[in-house]
Amino acid sequence: MGASMGKLKIYQQTVTQNLKSYVRMKRKITEVDEGDPFCNSDDAEPPIKKKKLCPLEAVYEELFLKGVSSDYTVVALGKSWNLHKIYLTQSPYFESMFSGSWKETNENKIKIPILDPNITVESLHSVLGSLYKYEVELEPCKVISTLATAMLFQLDSLIEQCSNIMVKTVNFRTAVQYYEVGVQYGLTEVQNAAFNWLLVNLMISVWKNLVTLKEISIELMTKLVASPELMVIYSEKAVYDLLKVWVYLQVTPTSIWLDLTPNKIIKLLKTMPRRDRSMSYLETDEGKCYLPVFQALRLSHVLEDMFGVKTVEEDNVIPQTTVRRVKYHLWKTLLRVNNTIDLGSQLTSVTEDQFLKHALRWGCQLAHMGSEDWIWPLFLYGARLLWRVVGNRAVTVKVVAPAQGGPTYVPQKIKLMMRLKVMSVDSQGHVTYSRCSDIMTYTIPSQGMVVWNVERASDPRLMLQVHLLLVAPLESAPTNNSAVQSVPNNRSLPSGDH
Known part of the structure; x- marks a missing residue:
């Protein structure tokens, strides 16, 4: 590859010198004598000033767009490009073709079958053109087609650029598509970015x-x-x-x-x-x-x-x-609660994996709660937990009496495992701030207690996530619904068109 790049630089210098000579010669031919009476008439149009092309732009225009002195004609999706071997070999796809036993090695027309529906004529033109000017304009709306084409031609640098743009532009319009693209092309970073965005x-x-x-x-x-x-x-x-x-x-x-x-x-x-x-x-x-x-x-x-x-x-x-x-x-869990003196001590044997698999998942957007207080019902104990953000910082939890008509017993204290997480997102849903506590065991007294101090609690986009476990899970505890043997039947849930 190093030898090819050296040849490419020499070739570019030769092309650039020839282009400069051509431009100088053309300029001399088209120069106008200021004393020429035919060019001083009142109705003569002013000369059009053209922007001077830099060497790379000249190479791109003359060699790629015009196909001057091309070696091969590349055909794909019904479109043809007259290109040069020394530029094409920058792509491992073409380098393998020219150095191997492909039938195209000895032909001047290369037909590329396009099986990926994400590849378009526009993306082919853009990516092939990047071989001549070493850059490509990446627009978020076209990044997937550009990525697919870069994957075809095995252009690692361009693939990385596309991945970086996708990671930065994940939003509610692109997240699902980016996730699927990440899976399709094996781009773990893109897949994870889209998945994590969707989780939030x-x-x-x-x-x-x-x-x-x-x-x-x-x-x-x-x-x-x-x-x-x-x-x-x-x-x-x-x-x-x-x-x-x-x-x-x-x-x-x-x-x-x-x-x-x-x-x-x-x-x-x-x-x-x-x-x-x-x-x-x-x-x-x-x-x-x-x-x-x-x-x-x-x-x-x-x-x-x-x-x-x-x-x-x-x-x-x-x-x-x-x-x-x-x-x-x-029901079995409720019986355990009613018949166990020190149920909370069993929580010490719960592993992190068990906790995350069985814990209750609660969450809220603090700005949408309507007040500083909110209550989540607490099954098993017949009580409720009153949550409060005090002074825009301290998250407190207090055990309160059940609603009217509920159980009358309210325990003096409750022992539980808990993990709290706060995060803030921008207008595109990207996490701008995140802080997570360790998994801790708390004994909540009836008068309540501070369980965490939150920074930036006044942030209008701040969200609170709580994982909470009250009882150590039984070995037979269902982590999900057991599989059900499907029974062939034509009956189905009525949808809106029925």
Whole structure:
């Protein structure tokens, strides 16, 4: 490659010298004698001043655009380029072709089959042209086609430039596509950037954009829901609602839901005719492909209050055998709580992996809470946790009495494992600030306590994420919904076009 680059520099110098001689000769021929009476007439047009080309621009224009003294004609997607071997060999793709036993080695026409639909005539022109001027203008809207073409010609430097731009321009319009492109081309950095963006924004901005939500594949949605780092807004019940909307988008024509909102779709689903109770939606031919996504859902946290139980049973999306199994597990856990003197001591044996797999996931945007106080119900103890941000800094937790009609017993203190995380995002959803606590065991007294001091708590975009575990999980604790054998059946969840 070093010898080729040396030859290329000599070739460029020769071309540049020839071009300069040509320009000087042309300038002499076209120079106008100021004394020529024919050029001094009143109606003579003023001369047009042309911008002087630098050597690289001259090489690009004469050799690439005009194809002067070309060696090969490259043909792809019905377009031809007259190019030069010494420039083409900068690409390992062409270098291998010229040095190997390819049939194109001894031909002056190279036909390139294009199998990747991301490659366009425009991207081919741009990338081939970059071999002559060593740069390419990368626009975010065209970066995927440029990347695909750079992958074809094995141009590592250009691939890296495309990757950097994609990482910087992840947003609600590009995140899903960038993730899929990262997987397709093996670009781990792009894939991770898009995935991490979706973990933070899925239930904030993506949830509100139905077109983007529909683009999420089953594989990607499964990974997002299963991740302990998913920014769950409010509770696991909200994740369940999101999945219902997402499935509806997959099975319903776009024209029906394009003008709807997620909340309107949830209300619409409630008005649809109920299916036969003998079979859930995930057991139908239409629904069984979505089973892995609902298996990733932490169903036990959805069923920890009567509202969640009522919703799941009426929806009949999840197999009833699975729902009964999770409810039975919750009942056993409640018995453990009522019959164990020092339940909190068992938390010391919980590993980090167990904690992240079983913990409740709660979260909120602080600016959207409407006040400095907010309450999340606390199943198992019949009490509730009152959360408060004091003085824009201190996060406090207090055990408060249950709502009217609930259990009357309120424990004097509660022992639990907890991890808190705060983060702030910019207008594009990029994390600008993040801070995470260690996984700690706390004993919350009835009068409450400060669990963390938060910096930048007055930031209007600040979000709080809480992972919380009250009881050490049983060995048989369900981490997800067990697989259900699909039964062939033509019945399916009614969609908007039925």
